[in-house]
Amino acid sequence: AQSVAQPEDQVNVAEGNPLTVKCTYSVSGNPYLFWYVQYPNRGLQFLLKYITGDNLVKGSYGFEAEFNKSQTSFHLKKPSALVSDSALYFCAVRDDTGFQKLVFGTGTRLLVSP
Amino acid sequence: DAGITQSPRYKITETGRQVTLMCHQTWSHSYMFWYRQDLGHGLRLIYYSAAADITDKGEVPDGYVVSRSKTENFPLTLESATRSQTSVYFCASSDEGGFRDEQFFGPGTRLTVL
Numbered sequence: 001a002q003s004v005a006q007p008e009d010q011v012n013v014a015e016g017n018p019l020t021v022k023c024t025y026s027v028s029g030n031p032y033l034f035w036y037v038q039y040p041n042r043g044l045q046f047l048l049k050y051i052t053g054d055n056l057v058k059g060s061y062g063f064e065a066e067f068n069k070s071q072t073s074f075h076l077k078k079p080s081a082l083v084s085d086s087a088l089y090f091c092a093v094r095d096d097t098g099f100q101k102l103v104f105g106t107g108t109r110l111l112v113s114p
Numbered sequence: 115d116a117g118i119t120q121s122p123r124y125k126i127t128e129t130g131r132q133v134t135l136m137c138h139q140t141w142s143h144s145y146m147f148w149y150r151q152d153l154g155h156g157l158r159l160i161y162y163s164a165a166a167d168i169t170d171k172g173e174v175p176d177g178y179v180v181s182r183s184k185t186e187n188f189p190l191t192l193e194s195a196t197r198s199q200t201s202v203y204f205c206a207s208s209d210e211g212g213f214r215d216e217q218f219f220g221p222g223t224r225l226t227v228l
Contacts, residue, residue: 032214034216036219041221041222042221042222043118043204043206043219043220043221043222044157044204044206044217044219045219046216046217046218049216051214090156090157094214101159101162101172101173102159102217104156104157104158105156106154106155106156107156
C-alpha cells in the first residue's frame, strides 16, 4: 500500500531564507505526487504535482519540489520564504496501481518569522 | 458563487443523531470526494464519486452514507453520530482525471459530536 511520511511536524525559517519541507513516499507503481497548502480555517489548495518528466517541478507562489526516485523523496522548496508562507503543508501520493486514491501525509507546519 | 461550498460550516450535535453535511460545486467536475481531517492523521478519504449515481468507499467509510443524484451535489450523512466522528470534514472535486488531477477543496465543516 502507498504511504507518505512528513518527518517534521514543524519547520521554522526566517523570512528571506530558503525553506525545505520534507516528504518521502512508498508506492508499488509509478508515483503521482502532490503538494497542498492549508491556511487557517481554509480548505487545502493545490501547489504542484509530479507525474513524469523533469525532476524539478515548479508550482504556485514560487514553490518548487524536487523528485528523487532513488531516495523516494519529494521535498518542497522555496528560495526565499515570506511570512505569508506560514501555513500547514501536506504531501500526497497516488499509486497508479490498485485502489488509486490519494494518501496524504500528516502535514508539516511552516512558520516563517519576520 | 462559483467554486465549491460546504454547509454548515460549524455543527454541534449529540451522539446518535443523524447529521447531513452538504457539498455543492459549480464547475461540473466529474469527481467529488469527502475527507476527514484529524490531528496526527492528515486527511483520510471517506467516500468518493466518479460521476452522478456512482460512489465508492474510501479509507474510512464506516458510519457514513453518501449519495450523488446530481453532478453538483455530494451530501455526506452520518446515520448515527458518534464522538469519534468529531472532526473537520472537507469536500473536494476534480475534473475527469480524478485522483491524477488537482483537487479543489471546500472550506470545511467543523463537526462536534457531544
